[in-house]
Amino acid sequence: MSPYIDLDALWKVLVAGLVAGAGLVAVYALGLAVLAAARTGPSAHPGGIAIAVVCFGAVLAGAGLGLYVMLAK
C-alpha cells in the first residue's frame, strides 16, 4: 500500500458511493415512476403500489444503514 494514498479505502468509498448514491436515488425514482403509473393508470394496480413501497423501503433502509455505520464508529 502506498503511504500517500489508501487505495483500499478508495475503491470501497467509490463503490459504496455509486451503489448508495446513484443506485438508491435510481430506486427511489423507480418507486416514484411505478407509483405514478399505478395511481394515474386506467385501473388500480395493487402490484404497482407494492413495488413502490418496496422501493421506498429500500431507500429508507439504505439511509438508516448509512446513519448506523456513521454512528457505530
Next chain:
Amino acid sequence: MLLAVVVVSALAFDFTNGFHDTANAMATSIATGALRPRVAVALSAVLNFVGAFLSLKVAATIATGIVDSGAITLTVVFAGLLGGLSWNLLTWYFGIPSSSSHALIGGVVGATLIAAGASAVKGQAIVAKVLVPAVLAPVFAILVATLGTFLVYRITGGVPERFRARGFRLGQIGSASLVSLAHGTNDAQKTMGVITLALVANHTIGGRDGTPTWVIAACATSIALGTYIGGWRVIRTLGKGLTEIETPQGFAAEGSSAAVILAASHFGLPLSTTHVCSGSIMGAGLGKRLAEVRWRVAGRMATAWLLTLPAAALTGAAAWKGAALIGGTGGVATVFAVAALLFGALFLAASREPVTHRNVNAEWTGTLAPAPTKEHAS
C-alpha cells in the same frame, strides 16, 4: 485568560464552519424551492445541533498525525484557529464554498512551521490526509451525482410533473437532512477536538479524559447558530451560480453527497463535506442533458481550494509570529483584537452588497450580489 481566548476563537471558528457549510446541505433545496430559505436553514441548524451530540466516542483531534503533538502549544492552537477563521470569512465574503477542515489544518500547520520548524510537520500525512482526498472528493461526487441524475431523468421521464415535483421534493428534503446530520456529527467534533486539545495543553484536564460536556454543548450550539444565520452568499453560489438546479437534480445531488460522505467516514477516507457537495452539484448539472455548468464559477472554486492550505498557513504563521513578537498573553490578546477588527470590516463590506434569504434565489447574472432592482422575495 489565554485559554479563554483560545476557546472563544474555537467557538467562533465553529460558528463560521456552520454558516459556511449551510450551503452544502441546503443550497439545492433552497434553489429548487423544496424548502423556503428560512425553513431550510432552521432545519439544517437543528440537525447539526442533534448531530453534534450523536457521536462522542472520540472527539477527533484534527491536527493529530499532521503535526508533531509535542509542538502544540496554546498559542499554536490559537494562531491555527485564527488562520482557519480568516480563510473561512474571506471565502464567505466572495461566496465561495471552501473546506473548513482544510482551513483549520492549514492554520495549524502554518503556526507549527514557524513555531517549531519544518521537522514538526509531517509532509507525508498532509499529502495522504489532505491533498489526495481534496482531489478525489469532487471527482467521486461528480461521478456519482452525474450517474444518479442521468438515471433519475431516464426513469421518471414519463411521470406526470406534479408527481415528480412532489416526490423529489420529499426525497430532497430527506437526503439534505441526512447531509446536515452527518455534517453536525463530523464537523462539530473537530472543534470539540481542538478545545479538548487546548484544555489538555493547559493541564485543565488530563490527556486521557473525555471531552467535557460543556465543550460538547458549546460546540453544538455555535455550529447550529452559525448554520441558522446561514451563509447566504455561499448558498447562492452553490444553488444558483454553479448550475441551474431542478428538484430531481437536487435530490440526486444530495443523495450522492450523503452516500459519499457516509461511505468516506465509514471507510476512513477523510473527504471534505464541502468538496463532496460542490462536486455533487456539478454532477447534477452534467447528468441532465443540456444542463450547463458554469465553468468559470467552478474554476474559481477550484482555485480557492488550492489556495486554502497555503493561505490559512500564512495567516496562522503570521498570527503566531505577531503574538510571539509582542509576547505572552498580551500578544495573543492583541492579535485577537486586530483580527476581530479586520473581521468586523469584512462584515461591513459584505453588508454593502448583501445576500440574504430574500434575494438568495435571484437570477444569476454573473455576480454574487444580485442588483437591487432584480431582488424579489421568495
